[in-house]
Each structure stands twice: as C-alpha cells, then as structure tokens.
Amino acid sequence: MKYFDKLRAASLRNASLLCVGLDPDPERLPPCLQGRKNGQLLFNRAIVEATKDSVCAYKLNFAFYEASRLAGLAAIIETLGAIPPEIPVIADAKRGDIGNTAAMYARAVYETLKFDCVTVNPYMGGDTLEPFMAYEEKGLYILCLTSNPGAADFQLPQDLYLRVAERCQEWNTRGNCGLVVGATHPGQMRAIRAAAPGLPFLVPGVGAQGGSVKDVAQGCLMKGPYAPGFLINASRSIIYASGGNDFAEAAAREAEKLRQEIQQAVE
Amino acid sequence: MKYFDKLRAASLRNASLLCVGLDPDPERLPPCLQGRKNGQLLFNRAIVEATKDSVCAYKLNFAFYEASRLAGLAAIIETLGAIPPEIPVIADAKRGDIGNTAAMYARAVYETLKFDCVTVNPYMGGDTLEPFMAYEEKGLYILCLTSNPGAADFQLPQDLYLRVAERCQEWNTRGNCGLVVGATHPGQMRAIRAAAPGLPFLVPGVGAQGGSVKDVAQGCLMKGPYAPGFLINASRSIIYASGGNDFAEAAAREAEKLRQEIQQAVE
Numbered sequence: 043m044k045y046f047d048k049l050r051a052a053s054l055r056n057a058s059l060l061c062v063g064l065d066p067d068p069e070r071l072p073p074c075l076q077g078r079k080n081g082q083l084l085f086n087r088a089i090v091e092a093t094k095d096s097v098c099a100y101k102l103n104f105a106f107y108e109a110s111r112l113a114g115l116a117a118i119i120e121t122l123g124a125i126p127p128e129i130p131v132i133a134d135a136k137r138g139d140i141g142n143t144a145a146m147y148a149r150a151v152y153e154t155l156k157f158d159c160v161t162v163n164p165y166m167g168g169d170t171l172e173p174f175m176a177y178e179e180k181g182l183y184i185l186c187l188t189s190n191p192g193a194a195d196f197q198l199p200q201d202l203y204l205r206v207a208e209r210c211q212e213w214n215t216r217g218n219c220g221l222v223v224g225a226t227h228p229g230q231m232r233a234i235r236a237a238a239p240g241l242p243f244l245v246p247g248v249g250a251q252g253g254s255v256k257d258v259a260q261g262c263l264m265k266g267p268y269a270p271g272f273l274i275n276a277s278r279s280i281i282y283a284s285g286g287n288d289f290a291e292a293a294a295r296e297a298e299k300l301r302q303e304i305q306q307a308v309e
Numbered sequence: 310m311k312y313f314d315k316l317r318a319a320s321l322r323n324a325s326l327l328c329v330g331l332d333p334d335p336e337r338l339p340p341c342l343q344g345r346k347n348g349q350l351l352f353n354r355a356i357v358e359a360t361k362d363s364v365c366a367y368k369l370n371f372a373f374y375e376a377s378r379l380a381g382l383a384a385i386i387e388t389l390g391a392i393p394p395e396i397p398v399i400a401d402a403k404r405g406d407i408g409n410t411a412a413m414y415a416r417a418v419y420e421t422l423k424f425d426c427v428t429v430n431p432y433m434g435g436d437t438l439e440p441f442m443a444y445e446e447k448g449l450y451i452l453c454l455t456s457n458p459g460a461a462d463f464q465l466p467q468d469l470y471l472r473v474a475e476r477c478q479e480w481n482t483r484g485n486c487g488l489v490v491g492a493t494h495p496g497q498m499r500a501i502r503a504a505a506p507g508l509p510f511l512v513p514g515v516g517a518q519g520g521s522v523k524d525v526a527q528g529c530l531m532k533g534p535y536a537p538g539f540l541i542n543a544s545r546s547i548i549y550a551s552g553g554n555d556f557a558e559a560a561a562r563e564a565e566k567l568r569q570e571i572q573q574a575v576e
Contacts, residue, residue: 143332143372194434
C-alpha cells in the first residue's frame with residue numbers, strides 16, 4: 043500500500059491527524075527509566091501503548107538515537123517493532139546527498155529499517171530527492187518552510203520556500219511527496235498550499251514551539267483524496283507532558299486532547 | 310587542538326591537500342571481502358593503511374554505513390579506531406535540524422563518535438548550525454555549492470550559494486567553519502572565495518564527477534594561516550581504483566598520484 047493511502051487509512055481509523063514524535067532525550071527520561079540500558083526503547087514502548095489510538099502516525103527523529111550509538115540504533119529498530127503495523131512511521135532524518143549516496147540513504151531508511159516515510163532536505167536539488175521518490179510505495183516530506191527562527195535566513199528571503207514548493211509539486215509524478223511546513227508561519231501557509239496543491243503537509247511547530255492548530259487547519263487544507271492534506275506533529279509537549287513516572291498516562295491525555303483539538307479545527 | 314590546526318598539521322606533515330572518502334558500498338567490495346560480515350571495516354582498514362601517508366584527512370559518508378544497520382555503525386566506530394589519531398576525520402552526514410535536535414546530532418558526531426569535523430546543511434538557517442559551531446575545538450563544513458547537477462535547482466538561482474557563503478562568513482566568530490564547494494563549478498569559485506575570505510573549502514567533485522584540480526587550486530586559494538584554504542575529497546576514484554583484490558595497492562597509487570597533482574597545481 044502506498045504511504046499516503048496507509049496514512050489516510052490510519053487517519054480515518056483513529057479520526058486523527060496527529061503524529062507523535064518519539065524523540066526521547068536520554069537525559070529527560072523519567073526517574074524509573076533513568077540509567078536503564080534500554081531506557082529509550084522502554085520509554086517509546088510505553089508512549090506508543092498509551093497513544094496508539096489517538097494518532098495517525100509516529101515520527102522518530104534520528105538525532106535522539108545517534109548519541110547512544112549501537113544502543114540507539116537498536117532502540118530505533120525495536121521501537122519500530124512495537125508500533126502497530128497499520129500505523130505509518132516517519133523517519134525524521136532530513137537527508138540530502140548526491141545521487142549514489144542518496145540511494146544508499148533511501149535503501150537504509152526504507153528497506154533496511156523499513157520506515158514508511160522519511161523527511162529530506164531540498165538544498166542539493168531534485169537529483170538528490172529522486173532516489174527517495176523512486177520508491178513509489180514509500181513517502182517523503184521535503185523541507186519547505188521550517189518552524190525554527192532560522193527559516194528567516196534562507197527559506198523566506200527571495201521566497202525560496204515557494205520555489206521549493208513549486209518544484210516539488212512538479213517533481214511529484216509518483217504521488218508520494220509531501221512538504222514540511224512549520225505551524226509557526228501562518229502567513230505563508232496559504233501561499234505554499236497554492237504553490238503545491240497536490241502535496242500533503244507534515245506540520246511541526248504546534249505545542250512547544252507555539253504554532254496554532256486553528257491556523258494550520260485553515261491554511262493547510264487540501265482537496266482531493268488526501269484531504270484534509272496535513273498531519274500535525276507534536277513531540278515534546280506530549281512525551282514530556284509529565285516528567286514523572288506517570289509520563290505515559292500524561293502523554294495519553296495530551297495526545298487525545300490535541301487529537302480532539304485538531305479534529306474540531308478541521309470541522 | 311582546533312580542527313583547522315589539526316588539519317593544517319596533517320597537511321604539512323604529508324605535504325597533502327587530499328581527503329580520501331571512506332565510502333564502501335557493500336555491493337562493491339572486492340571479491341576477497343564479499344560476504345564477509347565486517348567487510349566494510351576490513352576494506353577501510355586496508356585503504357587507510359595504504360593511503361595514510363598521502364592524505365591530510367579522511368571523510369566517512371554515513372549513508373554507506375546506515376544500510377548495514379548495527380554492523381555499519383560498528384564499522385564507523387572501528388574505522389575511526391584504525392585511523393592514525395593525528396589525521397583528522399570528517400563525518401559527512403550533512404546534518405541540519407532545529408536547535409535542540411541539532412544539539413543532539415552535534416553531541417553524537419563530536420562527543421559520542423569523536424569525529425573532528427562534520428558536514429552540515431544550511432537550509433534551516435543559522436540557529437541550526439550554532440549547536441555545531443559551539444564546539445570550538447571541532448570543525449564544520451556548511452554546504453554552499455554542491456558538485457551535483459541539482460545545484461542548479463535552488464543553490465544557483467538568485468545566487469543563494471553566495472548568500473550562504475556571506476552569512477557563514479559572518480557567523481564564523483569562532484573560526485571553526487568552512488564551506489563545501491564542488492569542483493564542478495569553476496566559474497563560481499572565485500565569487501565564493503570573495504564572499505567568504507575566511508572560510509576554508511572542502512571540495513568534492515574531482516575524480517568520478519569530473520572537476521579539475523587546476524580550477525580548484527586557482528579558484529579556492531585563500532590567504533592567512535589556513536592557506537591554501539582548501540582540501541580536495543576523492544572517494545570512488547581512489548577506493549575503487551581497482552575492483553579486484555589489489556584494491557589497496559591501486560588506492561595507494563591513485564591517492565599518491567592525486568596528492569602530487571594537487572601539490573603541483575598549488576605551486
């Protein structure tokens with residue numbers, strides 16, 4: 043099944059447009075998991091078990107695992123095994139490299155690790171994205187306008203973000219591309235939607251970074267089979283909703299609250 | 310010792326501006342290493358042993374290791390152990406992510422894996438580079454104008470690559486930044502050098518990709534303590550100089566030949 047079909051099915055099943063980011067900082071694990079060798083994995087398993095009925099996808103940011111070397115990679119692999127197979131999983135790796143190297147990355151993330159989708163960086167151009175697009179059953183979200191202050195350095199000047207949106211719309215001949223559009227840019231969302239009417243958005247920046255669910259629901263709406271055309275990612279506001287040993291229950295509450303808030307905003 | 314000082318020392322010691330890319334594709338290993346569980350590591354060890362007197366640095370592209378999961382990560386770690394400690398090693402990871410995540414990546418690459426330097430992607434802006442720059446003793450090369458055809462998609466239009474060069478020149482308050490400038494763009498090199506007179510270049514694109522050593526030596530020259538201000542990376546043209554079991558001897562010959570060619574071009 044194609045990534046965006048799998049995502050839609052998961053979204054309909056749970057009435058959810060929420061993606062939870064499984065980004066466990068080893069230093070922010072709850073007391074009961076501190077110092078445990080497989081603390082990240084145990085943390086993720088508990089978060090998944092607590093939130094799996096409120097989400098349409100999970101996202102793993104590789105940065106939080108690389109610092110733990112082999113244990114971190116094992117945590118990625120075993121976390122994937124703990125996620126129900128009908129829920130798509132996004133590798134937030136922000137890859138981008140020349141063709142032969144991009145092909146190796148695509149193989150690593152799609153075939154070896156078996157992720158459904160990956161985030162990629164457009165700076166190096168279309169030929170660096172093509173090896174990912176070539177996996178028709180898999181998905182990719184291309185960075186367009188990110189949620190951090192640094193988006194003002196290169197993305198906003200000369201409307202680079204809009205040129206990225208336009209080119210990705212052209213390149214999306216297999217229907218497996220989307221864009222990363224930060225919730226912190228409500229003023230630009232409609233322009234990106236107009237430039238890329240066929241690309242679903244992955245929207246970070248709600249929660250810890252301060253973006254508004256209502257703005258996203260108004261600015262990112264898309265027509266067609268993949269309507270409403272976006273999913274909202276939240277990581278820290280959910281996984282660290284409590285810093286204590288009740289982290290899973292707190293995550294379940296926050297995830298369900300945000301799921302409902304997004305559904306209401308779309309309706 | 311700061312990265313660029315370590316690089317200069319290695320460069321003077323071997324009279325070399327050559328960086329060899331240790332990017333072993335598991336499918337292109339020589340017959341004697343095919344199917345060996347630690348084939349990548351054995352390949353790298355032999356290449357390092359054969360080329361260590363001809364180089365000023367090594368570069369490992371993470372893509373070629375991620376496809377092998379745990380064995381790949383182990384190969385990275387053990388390859389680092391096989392490189393003489395006085396030769397700096399660059400992690401070619403092209404990282405770029407928001408602040409708290411970039412900090413995790415920086416920690417992974419500099420502290421956990423103990424690389425001397427890393428390549429990073431500027432698309433997400435200065436705040437995503439800062440966590441790398443904060444490691445004053447370590448180095449980073451920021452993608453500016455890459456060697457692949459896709460550089461024409463976003464880097465060249467509106468002179469984005471020059472704005473990246475200018476901003477990185479400003480941001481380099483700690484003296485640990487450089488730029489990635491592809492050898493395939495001789496026409497743009499002088500403009501980048503003028504925009505970023507204080508930033509050494511890491512130059513891919515000579516060899517398999519067709520860039521000219523002479524153009525690089527003329528276009529990338531820099532004054533000051535880090536003169537001549539560039540190092541040239543070659544990967545495939547050296548590590549696959551022979552596809553047979555004599556790969557190490559062939560790599561030694563190619564590396565030495567390219568080392569001499571670069572030295573002559575600089576003189």
